[in-house]
Structures are given as structure tokens and as C-alpha cells.
Amino acid sequence: MNFMASKQPENSLLGPEADSQRTLYPYVTGTSVVALKYKDGILMAADMGGSYGSTLRYKSVERIKPIGKHSLLGASGEISDFQEILRYLDELILYDNMWDDGNSLGPKEVHNYLTRVMYNRRNKFNPLWNSLVLGGVKNGQKYLGTVSMIGVNFEDNHVATGFGNHLARPILRQEWHENLSYEDGVRLLEKCMRVLLYRDRSAINKLQIAKITEEGTTISQPYSLKTYWEFSAFANPAQGAVGTW
Amino acid sequence: MFRNQYDTDVTTWSPAGRLFQVEYAMEAVKQGSAAIGLRSKTHIVLGCVNKANSELSSHQKKIFKVDDHIGVAIAGLTADGRVLSRYMRNECINYSFTYESPLPVGRLVVQLADKAQVCTQRSWKRPYGVGLLVAGLDESGAHLYYNCPSGNYFEYQAFAIGSRSQAAKTYLERRFENFSDSSRDDLVKDALMAIRETLQGETLKSSICTVAVVGVGEPFHILEQETVQQMIDAFEIVGEQEGPAAEPDAAAAAGQEAAAADQGGSTEEGVAPMDI
Numbered sequence: 001m002n003f004m005a006s007k008q009p010e011n012s013l014l015g016p017e018a019d020s021q022r023t024l025y026p027y028v029t030g031t032s033v034v035a036l037k038y039k040d041g042i043l044m045a046a047d048m049g050g051s052y053g054s055t056l057r058y059k060s061v062e063r064i065k066p067i068g069k070h071s072l073l074g075a076s077g078e079i080s081d082f083q084e085i086l087r088y089l090d091e092l093i094l095y096d097n098m099w100d101d102g103n104s105l106g107p108k109e110v111h112n113y114l115t116r117v118m119y120n121r122r123n124k125f126n127p128l129w130n131s132l133v134l135g136g137v138k139n140g141q142k143y144l145g146t147v148s149m150i151g152v153n154f155e156d157n158h159v160a161t162g163f164g165n166h167l168a169r170p171i172l173r174q175e176w177h178e179n180l181s182y183e184d185g186v187r188l189l190e191k192c193m194r195v196l197l198y199r200d201r202s203a204i205n206k207l208q209i210a211k212i213t214e215e216g217t218t219i220s221q222p223y224s225l226k227t228y229w230e231f232s233a234f235a236n237p238a239q240g241a242v243g244t245w
Numbered sequence: 246m247f248r249n250q251y252d253t254d255v256t257t258w259s260p261a262g263r264l265f266q267v268e269y270a271m272e273a274v275k276q277g278s279a280a281i282g283l284r285s286k287t288h289i290v291l292g293c294v295n296k297a298n299s300e301l302s303s304h305q306k307k308i309f310k311v312d313d314h315i316g317v318a319i320a321g322l323t324a325d326g327r328v329l330s331r332y333m334r335n336e337c338i339n340y341s342f343t344y345e346s347p348l349p350v351g352r353l354v355v356q357l358a359d360k361a362q363v364c365t366q367r368s369w370k371r372p373y374g375v376g377l378l379v380a381g382l383d384e385s386g387a388h389l390y391y392n393c394p395s396g397n398y399f400e401y402q403a404f405a406i407g408s409r410s411q412a413a414k415t416y417l418e419r420r421f422e423n424f425s426d427s428s429r430d431d432l433v434k435d436a437l438m439a440i441r442e443t444l445q446g447e448t449l450k451s452s453i454c455t456v457a458v459v460g461v462g463e464p465f466h467i468l469e470q471e472t473v474q475q476m477i478d479a480f481e482i483v484g485e486q487e488g489p490a491a492e493p494d495a496a497a498a499a500g501q502e503a504a505a506a507d508q509g510g511s512t513e514e515g516v517a518p519m520d521i
Contacts, residue, residue, distance in 0.1 A: 101351045102385045109344035116343050139384070 026078035026129040028052055030063045031202040032164030033074035033133045034192045036176055037142050037157045038185035041213035042135030044074050045189045048222055049204035056204055064210045066217040068093040071107040071136035072210050076161040078129035085128060088117060107136025107143040119151025131161035137214050163200040168192035194225050256368045266372060267365050270394035273374035277320035279410050279443040280307060282378040283403035283417060283436055284389045285427045288460030289380035291318040292436040294443055295455050308457045312337040313464040314347045315381035316457050320407035322374035329373060350381030354390045354398050362396030376406045380459055405439060412442040429460060434480045449477055
């Protein structure tokens with residue numbers, strides 16, 4: 001009999017109870033986010049789907065949110081973790097505003113803060129299961145960055161999460177250029193989102209495109225893309241594909 | 246100030262509503278050797294008088310780099326100053342690590358002031374006996390702040406603290422309106438002139454003063470002794486008893502630098518030493 005058995009406090013992360021507290025797999029997930037820099041700022045697109053495994057369960061999930069005056073945050077992955085991140089950022093921006101001085105946290109600062117949060121959670125084996133896209137404009141400087149659930153972060157002229165990396169980035173690498181007009185930027189994003197809609201089974205045809213410029217943020221009302229399913233390649237997809245069914 | 250029955254600890258108010266311990270702490274600042282600061286729209290210069298205790302010893306460090314964009318000059322208990330500099334460096338480095346962005350000076354100064362205030366409201370602590378001139382850049386430009394042992398802080402165009410700082414303040418008061426648009430070199434020259442004022446006739450040499458600069462595109466750094474000596478020679482800023490023959494030349498050379506501000510300086514060289 002172990003009379004001297006030490007008892008952990010209920011909320012301890014040590015011992016067997018701790019494992020049920022760690023994130024092991026995501027439950028309600030969002031799919032790709034795609035974003036690019038254009039002439040006046042950043043454009044970001046994401047659909048409004050929240051999948052529960054293979055079920056497209058929620059169809060009005062806003063996966064892009066404004067942060068403070070200067071930033072937009074888009075997330076894919078676990079929706080509840082995204083909501084948690086929004087709470088952290090809300091507090092961060094609140095304290096920043098409470099200083100009430102001429103200074104404010106710009107997109108670069110928010111991106112780095114998120115990187116620290118994601119990386120530290122990963123180190124504790126309790127990640128926030130998201131891939132984040134952070135874009136914004138401050139003092140004329142455009143900023144677009146991404147952070148993954150393991151804390152990998154970088155900036156670029158165009159970024160995407162999940163399937164977007166495989167399907168959208170190649171399109172952007174071909175067709176993105178400096179000083180895209182707003183219309184060209186939206187057209188390019190829609191092209192990417194259409195490909196994702198055709199090919200990503202977790203994508204739904206209801207998306208929002210968000211824009212951030214020096215003046216502020218706008219997130220569009222949800223809308224759908226026109227699709228065409230009569231391509232001959234779609235009619236007989238197995239043709240020419242050896243071994244497929 | 247004379248001793249009274251309300252000055253034993255910092256948590257006792259006097260009937261007149263004063264905290265004597267805090268005021269005594271500010272007295273310690275006045276006893277330290279002088280430190281001055283002045284700023285333009287894009288640069289800030291800090292200077293201080295560094296007197297060694299004896300010929301055998303080196304002088305105390307009174308100017309500290311806190312980050313690439315922030316520096317501080319102290320007057321008073323230098324030990325307290327070192328501790329506060331370490332705190333400031335820590336805050337800057339933590340902010341930089343989390344946000345990859347420099348900590349805005351205004352916020353650092355408030356954190357410092359709040360830290361000093363704590364010591365005025367705990368019976369087991371004493372106020373910091375050091376005044377800090379914090380020079381730094383942020384988004385809104387160049388800033389110079391003075392942090393007091395009382396926990397107050399003020400922003401200045403130019404200021405001087407420590408012993409005989411009044412002489413420097415008088416000099417700065419006459420010239421501060423021009424500082425905003427001064428060039429970096431003019432600002433350094435004004436700093437050296439202000440330091441000279443606190444020396445009361447003693448020759449200004451780079452071995453007894455330290456000058457540091459921070460500005461847009463120029464990280465905070467302490468100027469090398471030779472550079473300072475060269476500037477002293479170039480501006481002909483010498484002690485007032487050094488030969489009136491040198492002064493017309495000084496006036497001519499000084500006149501070639503910008504503005505009327507210089508005229509004020511050169512006429513002053515013909516005047517008798519101040520007897521404070």
C-alpha cells in the first residue's frame with residue numbers, strides 16, 4: 001500500500017490526467033485561407049465552412065477577423081482554437097489601447113506575438129491546431145505573414161494554408177505581380193478559390209474576401225463562385241489515369 | 246530642509262501633505278554630478294560630467310545604452326541607476342523578442358515611473374535615489390524624458406539634472422527654441438556647451454565628460470573620447486579664462502555654423518565667469 005502517494009492538484013498537467021487535456025486531434029475544422037499583397041494593402045479569402053470530420057457541418061463560420069486597427073487574421077484548422085486565439089488577441093489589443101499613447105501594435109508585432117504563442121504551445125505538446133494568416137498595413141508598409149501550429153513562421157507576398165499551399169500558391173507564383181489593382185487581386189483570389197472549390201472536398205461554395213488598407217478593413221458579405229462542371233476532364237476523370245477507379 | 250518628525254519613513258505623510266523621504270531622494274539626485282539632454286526632431290544627445298574620485302581611479306559610468314533606440318543618463322546614486330538600467334534593458338529585450346519591434350520609449354518611461362512609484366508606497370522599501378534622463382526614438386519621433394525618484398516623469402526639449410545643473414538649464418533655456426531644427430552636430434555642440442556651463446570655469450576636456458547620441462538612422466552609441474575632444478577643439482569650446490585672444494577667432498569660426506543661436510554663444514565668451 002502506498003501511504004505516501006502524492007496527489008496531483010486537479011488541474012495539473014503532469015501525470016495521466018494531463019493527457020486528456022492536450023490537443024490530440026482537431027474536431028471542427030476550417031480549410032484553406034489564401035492571401036496576397038496588392039497595390040493598396042492585403043486581400044484575404046476564406047470559405048465559411050466548418051467541417052466535422054467528413055461532414056460539412058457548419059456553413060457560416062467567419063474565418064477572417066479584423067485585429068486592432070491595422071491587421072486581419074485568417075485561420076484554418078480547429079475553430080475553437082481560433083476562437084481562443086481571438087480572445088488572446090482581444091486582450092492584447094485592449095492593453096495596447098489602454099496605454100492611450102500614440103503607439104499601436106502593427107501587423108508585424110501581432111504576427112510575432114502569435115508566433116511566440118504557437119511555438120510555446122507546441123513545446124508543451126499542447127498545440128493550438130491552426131494555421132494562421134496575418135496581414136495588414138501600417139504607415140504605408142504592407143505586411144503579410146503566416147504561422148503554423150508548430151510555430152513555423154514567415155512573410156511573403158502571397159501566402160496560403162493547407163490545400164491552398166498545393167493548389168493556390170502555384171497559381172499565385174505564376175500570376176502575382178507587384179501593384180495588382182483591387183479588381184485584379186480579387187480576380188486572382190477567386191481563381192484560386194475556384195480551384196480549391198473543385199478539388200478540396202472540405203471546401204464549400206460560400207466565401208468571404210477581406211481587404212485591408214491604410215484606411216481600414218472591409219470583409220465582404222458571403223457570396224458564391226460560379227462553377228462549371230461540364231469540363232470533359234470531369235466527365236471521365238479516370239481516363240488516362242492508370243490504376244485509378 | 247531640516248529634519249522633522251515626519252521624515253523617518255516613506256509611508257508617513259507630513260501635515261503639509263509631503264512625503265519627505267521622497268523629497269530627500271530627489272535631493273540625492275541634486276548632489277550627483279551633472280547630466281544633460283537635448284533633442285531635435287530627429288536626434289537626441291545626452292551628456293554628463295564624469296569626475297573620478299581620485300587620479301588613481303577611473304570614473305563611474307553614467308550613460309547606459311538600453312537598446313539601439315534608447316539610452317539613459319543618470320544622476321544620483323549610480324548603483325540605483327545601474328539596477329534601473331538593467332530593468333530597462335530587460336523590458337526592451339523582452340518586447341523585441343515577442344514583437345520583433347522596438348519598445349516605444351513612452352511606454353518604457355511609464356513602466357519605469359510606475360516602478361519608482363511602488364517604492365514610495367511600501368514601508369519596507371526606499372525610493373530610488375537616481376534621476377534618469379531617458380532618450381529614445383519611437384514612431385512619433387525623438388523624445389527626451391526625465392524620470393524622478395517620486396515616480397513622476399516629464400517630457401522635455403532639453404533638460405539638466407545633478408549638481409550645478411541650473412547653469413546648464415539657463416544656457417538651454419536661452420537656446421531650446423532652435424533645437425527642433427538643429428543638425429546633429431549642432432546639437433552635440435550645444436550639449437558640450439551646456440556641460441561646460443556646469444563646470445564653472447574648469448576647462449572642458451573629453452576626459453571629464455561623456456557624450457552619447459541617438460537619432461533616426463543612428464543607433465544609440467557613446468561618442469569616442471577622441472571624437473569628443475575634436476569637437477571641443479573644433480567648436481573652440483574652452484574654459485572662459487583661456488585668453489581673450491582666442492575669442493575673436495572663436496567668434497568667427499562659430500559664426501560660420503548655422504543661425505543666430507551661435508551669435509548668442511560667441512558674445513557670451515567675452516563675459517566674465519558666472520559666479521554661482
